[in-house]
Amino acid sequence: xxxxxxxxxxxxxxxxxxxxxxxxxxxxxxxxxxxxxxxxxxxxxxxxxxxxxxxxxxxxxxxxxxxxxxxxxxxxxxxxxxxxxxxxxxxxxxxxxxxxxxxxxxxxxxxxxxxxxxxxxxxxxxxxxxxx
Numbered sequence: 001x002x003x004x005x006x007x008x009x010x011x012x013x014x015x016x017x018x019x020x021x022x023x024x025x026x027x028x029x030x031x032x033x034x035x036x037x038x039x040x041x042x043x044x045x046x047x048x049x050x051x052x053x054x055x056x057x058x059x060x061x062x063x064x065x066x067x068x069x070x071x072x073x074x075x076x077x078x079x080x081x082x083x084x085x086x087x088x089x090x091x092x093x094x095x096x097x098x099x100x101x102x103x104x105x106x107x108x109x110x111x112x113x114x115x116x117x118x119x120x121x122x123x124x125x126x127x128x129x130x131x132x
Contacts, residue, residue, distance in 0.1 A: 004055070009037055010048040017058055017072035023079075023088035025067045061088055065119065078115065082122035084129075089122060 012033055017024070024032075030045040049070055052058040061069040061079060066086030073090065080089045096102075100111050121129065 004051075007048070009033065009040055009044060010051065012036055013045065013048050014052060014057060014072065017052075017070055020072070021090065023061055023069035023071050025069055027067070029070065061117075063088070063117065076113075078117065080118045080120070080122070082125055083119055084121055084125040087122050087124075091116075091118065 013029060016029060016032055026042070026046055026049055029049065030040070030042050033040055033045060049058070049060070053060045053070075056074060057072075059071045059074055061071055061081075063069070063081045063086075065081045065083055069088045071088075078091045078093060078095070080091050081087075082089075095116065100114060103114070104111050
């Protein structure tokens with residue numbers, strides 16, 4: 001693969017994500033990067049996010065619960081997605097060592113990794129629902 005040409009905008013996007021734990025959407029990334037690069041387009045942000053995902057620098061979290069989110073934390077970890085506010089929260093938890101082996105026993109293909117997402121109400125939405 002050819003060497004990737006350096007891009008200040010892509011570097012700013014990566015740095016923005018590196019400093020966050022809230023899994024922002026592309027629109028959130030765009031709004032924040034525009035403060036530093038006022039002429040950047042939404043398309044440029046989307047292209048750079050896609051590129052960063054494809055080279056393994058960031059992860060894309062896709063959910064039927066809302067828009068895609070982006071995460072610079074690329075070590076294996078799992079997520080909770082709130083069905084109400086769509087917040088994505090990291091869950092640090094132990095997973096059985098043989099999870100992929102167990103899945104492979106019922107699958108003819110090759111499993112190369114996994115993600116686990118849990119869904120429900122986050123603490124904030126749960127408390128808000130109790131108070132109504």
